Amino acid sequence: MFGRLLGNVCQRVPSLSYRVSLTMKPQVVFVLGGPGAGKGTQCSKIVENYNYTHLSAGDLLRAERAREGSEFGQLIANYIKEGKIVPVEITINLLRKAMEETIQQDEKKFRFLIDGFPRNEDNLQGWTRVMDGKADVKFVLFFDCGNEACIDRCLERGKSSGRSDDNRESLEKRIQTYLQSTRPIIELYEKQGKVRTIDASRSVDEVFADVKATLDKEG
Numbered sequence: 001m002f003g004r005l006l007g008n009v010c011q012r013v014p015s016l017s018y019r020v021s022l023t024m025k026p027q028v029v030f031v032l033g034g035p036g037a038g039k040g041t042q043c044s045k046i047v048e049n050y051n052y053t054h055l056s057a058g059d060l061l062r063a064e065r066a067r068e069g070s071e072f073g074q075l076i077a078n079y080i081k082e083g084k085i086v087p088v089e090i091t092i093n094l095l096r097k098a099m100e101e102t103i104q105q106d107e108k109k110f111r112f113l114i115d116g117f118p119r120n121e122d123n124l125q126g127w128t129r130v131m132d133g134k135a136d137v138k139f140v141l142f143f144d145c146g147n148e149a150c151i152d153r154c155l156e157r158g159k160s161s162g163r164s165d166d167n168r169e170s171l172e173k174r175i176q177t178y179l180q181s182t183r184p185i186i187e188l189y190e191k192q193g194k195v196r197t198i199d200a201s202r203s204v205d206e207v208f209a210d211v212k213a214t215l216d217k218e219g
Contacts, residue, residue: 024110026099026135031115032186033143035174036150037200038207043113045208050215053102053109057117060094061086080165083173085119088126120181140189143200147175
């Protein structure tokens, strides 16, 4: 059953041909950090000030989970509830579709912040396999924040977010998944000189001042 679902994912989520020309190849910044590090908040501020489109892997998955008639909704829901990482085929095809649709609507919108991806080695290998030559990864924006601070922020957010994973049990699982699976990806990019680290333990405005300096330097 599981294998059949993944086998169908490329046809169902979505069926598309990647027609973006080389002159409009997506320029990608991966945005990584633990749950509650402020990735979404900072991405919103970047979008307000720079010509980037924010794509949250988690938001895309939650939207697909909620989409009426989605063949993968329950599968995604189960993974999110357990704090596990959703199979890469689903996530990459959702990201790919979103980038294609954005560029088709406005060819000048070719810069993307991909938030919460790649979250493990399987994600990274899947991205390389599917997107190699179709998108350029410029660098990784890493929001570094202590685990307890992240948990406290998410618990506060959970009072109004309605997210099923903003509770302590799920958060502790998500933190462990992040430490075991995502941190090694950040370390891998560090060895390539592609990580720009931001101290995310401070106020939103203080963090964004560093983000702005980084983006201005990168051009």
